[in-house]
Amino acid sequence: MAIDTQRRDVGAAIRAALKPRPQPKPAGTVSAVLTFGWRALLKIKHMPEQLFDVVVTPIMFTVLFTYLFGGALAGSTDAYLQYLLPGILVQSVVFTSVYSGLTLNTDISKGIYDRFRSMPVWSLSPVLGTMAGDVVRYTVSSLIVFAIGFLMGYEAATGILGIVAVILLLDLFAAGLSFIFTTLALLVRTPSTVMTLGWMVLMPLTFASNVFVDPATMPAWLQTVVAWNPVALLVTAARGLLDGTGSAALVAGSLVAPLVVTAVFGPVTMALYRRER
Amino acid sequence: MIAGASTPAVETVGLRKTFGAKHAVDGIDLSIRRGSIFGLLGPNGAGKTTTVRLLATLLKPTAGTARVLGHDVAREPEAVRRRVSLTGQFASVDEDLTGRENLVLIARLLGHGGRDARARADELLAAFDLDDAAAKQVRTYSGGMRRRLDIAASLVTTPDLLFLDEPTTGLDPRSRNQVWEIVRLLVDNGTTVLLTTQYLEEADQLAERIAVIDHGRVIAEGTSATLKASVGTGVLHVRLADPADREAARALLAAELGGPIHLDADPAALTATVPDPARAAAAIAATGAAGIRVTDFSLGQPSLDEVFFALTGHPAEPSPDDESAAATAAGRS
Numbered sequence: 001m002a003i004d005t006q007r008r009d010v011g012a013a014i015r016a017a018l019k020p021r022p023q024p025k026p027a028g029t030v031s032a033v034l035t036f037g038w039r040a041l042l043k044i045k046h047m048p049e050q051l052f053d054v055v056v057t058p059i060m061f062t063v064l065f066t067y068l069f070g071g072a073l074a075g076s077t078d079a080y081l082q083y084l085l086p087g088i089l090v091q092s093v094v095f096t097s098v099y100s101g102l103t104l105n106t107d108i109s110k111g112i113y114d115r116f117r118s119m120p121v122w123s124l125s126p127v128l129g130t131m132a133g134d135v136v137r138y139t140v141s142s143l144i145v146f147a148i149g150f151l152m153g154y155e156a157a158t159g160i161l162g163i164v165a166v167i168l169l170l171d172l173f174a175a176g177l178s179f180i181f182t183t184l185a186l187l188v189r190t191p192s193t194v195m196t197l198g199w200m201v202l203m204p205l206t207f208a209s210n211v212f213v214d215p216a217t218m219p220a221w222l223q224t225v226v227a228w229n230p231v232a233l234l235v236t237a238a239r240g241l242l243d244g245t246g247s248a249a250l251v252a253g254s255l256v257a258p259l260v261v262t263a264v265f266g267p268v269t270m271a272l273y274r275r276e277r
Numbered sequence: 278m279i280a281g282a283s284t285p286a287v288e289t290v291g292l293r294k295t296f297g298a299k300h301a302v303d304g305i306d307l308s309i310r311r312g313s314i315f316g317l318l319g320p321n322g323a324g325k326t327t328t329v330r331l332l333a334t335l336l337k338p339t340a341g342t343a344r345v346l347g348h349d350v351a352r353e354p355e356a357v358r359r360r361v362s363l364t365g366q367f368a369s370v371d372e373d374l375t376g377r378e379n380l381v382l383i384a385r386l387l388g389h390g391g392r393d394a395r396a397r398a399d400e401l402l403a404a405f406d407l408d409d410a411a412a413k414q415v416r417t418y419s420g421g422m423r424r425r426l427d428i429a430a431s432l433v434t435t436p437d438l439l440f441l442d443e444p445t446t447g448l449d450p451r452s453r454n455q456v457w458e459i460v461r462l463l464v465d466n467g468t469t470v471l472l473t474t475q476y477l478e479e480a481d482q483l484a485e486r487i488a489v490i491d492h493g494r495v496i497a498e499g500t501s502a503t504l505k506a507s508v509g510t511g512v513l514h515v516r517l518a519d520p521a522d523r524e525a526a527r528a529l530l531a532a533e534l535g536g537p538i539h540l541d542a543d544p545a546a547l548t549a550t551v552p553d554p555a556r557a558a559a560a561i562a563a564t565g566a567a568g569i570r571v572t573d574f575s576l577g578q579p580s581l582d583e584v585f586f587a588l589t590g591h592p593a594e595p596s597p598d599d600e601s602a603a604a605t606a607a608g609r610s
Contacts, residue, residue, distance in 0.1 A: 011462055017404035018466045023434045024388030026359065035385045043373050046414060111367035115430070118333045118363040120355060121386050276336050 026120040033122075036129020041136055043103075051137060054099050055144045058092035062148055065212060073213060078153055085149040086238040087211030089142055089170060090231060094206065096141045097174040098198030100134040101181025105191045108273075127273050131178060138174045142167045157244045166241045169251060173234050176258025179265035186272035205231045230257030284347045286311045286438050286469035287332060291341035294327050294493075301327040303493030304341065309471060309486075311437075314464050316484030317473040320585070324493035325473035326366055329440045332471070333363045346437055362431035366442040366473075368423050369430070372416040376407050376426050379415060383433045401429040405459075421452025428459055439463065441472040445479060457482060478578055481505075489588060497588050505579070507587060512579050513549045513557045518570035520544040526569050533560035550583070551576065 027035060044051060062084065070080030104127065107113070116126045146154075146163065156162050180201070185194050208225050209215075209232035215223050226232045237254035240246025287309040294302040302324045309315040317325045330336045332345055334354035342349060348356040363369065370379045377398050384394035402411045405425045410418060415426065424444060431439055441460070445453040460470055460483055474480050480487045481501040489497040489504070497504060505511075513534070517526055523545065527538045530549050534556055539548040551557045557576050564571055579587070 011458070013404040014459060014462045015466065017400050018432060018435050018463065018468075020435060024390075024393075026388045027386050032386055035382065038385075039371070039374070039378075039382055042378055046373050110372075111365040111369040112371050114330075114333075114335055114365045115363055115369040115383075116386075117335055118358055118361065119383075119386055120358040 029122045029125065032125035033129045033132060036126050037132035038129075040130050040133020044133070044137060044140075050099070050103075051140055051144075054096045054137075055092050055141045057095065058088045058141075058145055059148050061091070062088045062145070062152070066152065081149065081152055081154050082243070083214075083239075084212065085145070085154045086166070086242050087209075087235045088149075089145050089166065090173075090235050090238055091206050091211055092141050092145050093138050093170040093174045094177060094202060094231060095198075096138055097134070097178040098181050098195065098202065099137070100131060100178040101183075101185040101198065102191045102194045103134075104130060104182050105185035105188070105194050108185070123274060124270055127182065127269065131175060131182070134178065135171050135175055138171045139167055142170055156242045158242055158246075162242045162244070166238050169234070169237060169241065169254065172255060173258045176255075176262045179261055179269050182269045183265045183272060186269065186275075205229060210235050230254070233257070284311075284344070285309055286313075287315070287343070287345055287471060289332075289341065289343040292328070292331060292338055292343050293340040294331055294336060295339045300493050302331065305490070305493070305495055307488060307495070307498075309469065311469050312464065312467055313485040314460065314470045314472065314483045316480035316487040317471065317490060318475070318477060318480045318487050318584075319473075319490040320475060323490045325490060326442055327493075328490070329363070329442050329471065329473060333361060333440050334358055335363075360437040361440065362436035362438075363440045364427045364431045364442065364444065366446070368415075368427055370415050370423065370427050373414060375412050375414055376418070376422075377402060377411040379426060379430060380433060383430050387434050389433075397433060401432065405429045419452075420448050421455065424448060424452065424456055425459070428456070432463075435466065436468060438469045438471065441470060443473055443475065446475065453479075477584055481578060489584065491585065491588075504584065511551045511554060511557070512577050512583060513551045513560070514573075514575045514577065515547045515549070515561070515564070515571055516543070516573035517545045517547075518572050522569045523547065525567070526564055529564055529567055529569070530560050533563050545572075550579075 026032075062081075065084055066077050066081050070077035070084075074080035074083055107130070113126065117123060158165075181194060181198055184197055185191075188194060188197070208222065209229050210226060211231070215226040215232075218226065233250075233256075234254040237246060237250040240250050285308045287307055289305055289307045292302055292305045292307075293300070305324070305328060307315075317328060319325050327336065331338055332343055332350060334350050334357050337351055342351070344350070345357045346360050350357055370376075371382070374382065377395075380398035380401055381394045384397045385391070389397055399408070399411070402408045405428070407422060407426060407429070410422060415423060418426065428441070428444070444456050444460070448456065457479075460472070464470055470483075472479075472483065484501065486499065487501055487504055488495045497507065513530075515526065515530070517523060523540065527540065527547060530547065531538050534549050534551060536550045536552065540546075541548055549557075549560075554576060561571065561574055
């Protein structure tokens, strides 16, 4: 008897939940992108460890390079940390942008994307929303690197304004760069391939640069490479913003590469995402 | 209800989808009455999922036409998407989020404001008996809970047509019954349901009409009664105390039931197609009278295999590459 009554109640609750009611208009483009951005933030909230995976390497580099090579490279560990930290910031944020591609690759192979694609919202909003959420990831990884730097004795000459400006610059750069990795994510089968290919692109870019050492002692050909390396341009702009030697021209120069990447790989990402799966 | 309530919920003519050289859907004609439950029955790789994905506008037909609620899926996908919901074969909910966050996400995408979206999520969680798990990540849910959440997510705004792709595959009997109950309530409410299944029993329990598909084609279509009439009402499984009696039992059952008797791999077991349940009872009584001891017998519905055997003359062989795997490969390569 009791069970029977309960059964009927469940039926009634479902029936009540299904009652026709005025249905709102589906979310517009901006609101759909923001909603997917919120989803990305929830994922960071539920899996904060993902964020730490990405900053472990830069933190290790900061500690190792500062105390091992700092004295030899810059005369003192303190002086070297002042030089190194902006470079490490760039390195960690740039590697985090590979992670955007990686999460998209794992995410997209799941059934939930079928649901999104069968809903009456702009078909690209899941991808753009995820990328928007990733900006928070970039910001958090910058903050972690800054925190480690301050613990080790780093000082930003331009203070809080310089720090905020650098974080914004890095966010813009990484958001643009991430289109390369979202393209990769949509082309290859497994997340680990995205990671491997990402590292293959980024390792030479971060080492053949001014992240770790002043290029003045490098061979001439390598100095030319560094002069054109987008990562090096970003490091120069970031250093400038933090030590007060920056200029609008340096910042603008560092943003050319992400703009070009967005113009080329943005549409490619969109086209690949729209492809049938 | 625009576009006339008299047009079928789904109408396809010569619907075809090829992935490379593979004909996943090879000319399917369907007509599904509004407010009914329609079952697509077939083994893995038969083309069920591809058909659903075509109708839900996730894939574009290679040839043929499909109209869903009066709208052409290729020309008016937006109009279709506004009025259908899809519960895919693989969990179409986000495992990293909580049950509540999943429903709020869908509600916001469908245009509910923040407070309204949360209220709707809570209402559905309570109705589907998920309120206790609302704040837990979906990855911790049991199969049955996940399915209920998946279906709830499809009902945030009540769809005119719901696609359920193998809704009970892998569920325990209790969860399966819950899903069936929900589907029945939905249809009482006026929603049309297209479900795919590998189980004849499921199609029989729920569907008004059933299409049996194999290799991307409809090989039989009709009510469950007409389908079963072409297969036999049921199957009698008998297990003997002594395997040595099997030959005698076979002869006796063949005489009583008048049909072919299948000798199972189990040396003490036999299976017979039964035209009429009343004769099965008589046949069991006759074995007892003849001194053959029966330890076990059951009268069941024909399995998908038996339906296939009766309709096609060959057993239902799942193709080595599962259809969804083939679809993924085609999209990614």
